[in-house]
Amino acid sequence: MPPPVLLVHICLSIKVNNHAALDVHGDGKMKFFADASFTPLLARTKTQAMKSSKLGFPTMVFEVARRHESFDELESEVMDEYLSMKNSIQAFIGIKIYDDKKFRVLVVTRNNDAGKFGNPRVDLRSNLLPTDEVTDLKITIPGKSLLWDCDDWIEKDVPDFVLDVESLRFMFRK
Amino acid sequence: MDEDAKNWLKYCVVHSLGDSGREPDWSFQPSEFDPWPRLHRPSLEEDDTNEDWLELDISEKVYQKFATIANYIHGYRIVKDFNDGTIYLGIKPKVRYGALRHVFEHTLHLWGLSNNLGKDSFASTGSFGTHLFVD
Numbered sequence: 124m125p126p127p128v129l130l131v132h133i134c135l136s137i138k139v140n141n142h143a144a145l146d147v148h149g150d151g152k153m154k155f156f157a158d159a160s161f162t163p164l165l166a167r168t169k170t171q172a173m174k175s176s177k178l179g180f181p182t183m184v185f186e187v188a189r190r191h192e193s194f195d196e197l198e199s200e201v202m203d204e205y206l207s208m209k210n211s212i213q214a215f216i217g218i219k220i221y222d223d224k225k226f227r228v229l230v231v232t233r234n235n236d237a238g239k240f241g242n243p244r245v246d247l248r249s250n251l252l253p254t255d256e257v258t259d260l261k262i263t264i265p266g267k268s269l270l271w272d273c274d275d276w277i278e279k280d281v282p283d284f285v286l287d288v289e290s291l292r293f294m295f296r297k
Numbered sequence: 298m299d300e301d302a303k304n305w306l307k308y309c310v311v312h313s314l315g316d317s318g319r320e321p322d323w324s325f326q327p328s329e330f331d332p333w334p335r336l337h338r339p340s341l342e343e344d345d346t347n348e349d350w351l352e353l354d355i356s357e358k359v360y361q362k363f364a365t366i367a368n369y370i371h372g373y374r375i376v377k378d379f380n381d382g383t384i385y386l387g388i389k390p391k392v393r394y395g396a397l398r399h400v401f402e403h404t405l406h407l408w409g410l411s412n413n414l415g416k417d418s419f420a421s422t423g424s425f426g427t428h429l430f431v432d
Contacts, residue, residue: 158389159398161405162420178420185401187394189387190322190373192332220390221324251324266412269405284408290400295392 159185165273171211180211182271183264188219194227198245201231206243213241213268216286220295224254228288232268252288254296260288307367309353310375310386313337318371318388336377336384354382398423
């Protein structure tokens with residue numbers, strides 16, 4: 124695997140869609156701002172639609188916690204909002220970065236055996252990690268979650284998606 | 298929204314954030330700052346109040362325009378939340394958000410290829426333009 128700094132220079136084929144907001148109106152209130160979201164571009168004919176995107180809900184959302192927001196508050200936000208039972212977001216990856224060169228990682232997915240959308244469950248609540256030291260921590264997201272409701276993959280096994288936290292740490296070290 | 302209005306709103310944002318943007322966010326003790334301070338405006342004489350600053354109520358239509366300005370204060374990224382006429386402000390750490398997203402994109406790209414999903418298997422959105430309504 125190339126060093127993380129090289130990864131950003133590699134030409135990517137994933138479509139970046141900065142103009143199509145992933146907005147889903149329920150009661151008309153605006154909720155949180157994700158820092159990135161990822162939606163499969165595969166057929167999902169039964170997926171709940173959104174107002175301004177035909178793609179349906181993203182299956183994975185990433186967010187860096189706000190300053191002065193506690194890790195527990197971030198977790199509550201995820202459980203109550205991002206992975207509420209009113210949408211079909213399947214995985215959330217959060218990073219809380221502190222000013223004393225420490226960070227923590229939060230990963231929440233859904234228990235897909237529990238019902239249509241699945242109850243949210245915390246998969247990873249990392250310890251405090253230094254931003255200036257190499258980490259071997261890995262984030263694992265079930266492949267089924269990333270391809271949730273994709274027509275051709277509903278009945279198939281999908282390998283897990285594994286992300287080295289080191290590749291993220293490299294981007295926010297100071 | 299004209300430049301005067303933008304500058305006035307930015308002035309309100311800076312005041313409403315107060316010291317919270319500059320004060321450290323330590324890992325070893327709870328922060329004393331509200332992570333979602335409300336947007337305030339200077340009081341006017343006709344407000345008939347002794348307070349110098351009052352909570353600013355605006356319509357969602359104005360908010361939709363406001364959401365696109367005053368996005369950086371003191372180098373920090375500012376996000377805004379809207380609820381029943383009240384604007385809440387959040388401060389994001391100084392990190393390379395675009396680069397972080399690219400890490401996800403690249404790893405997803407490789408994962409998609411390894412699972413025969415094709416080259417364009419995922420769409421992504423970045424920090425701005427990602428107004429995520431999840432109610």
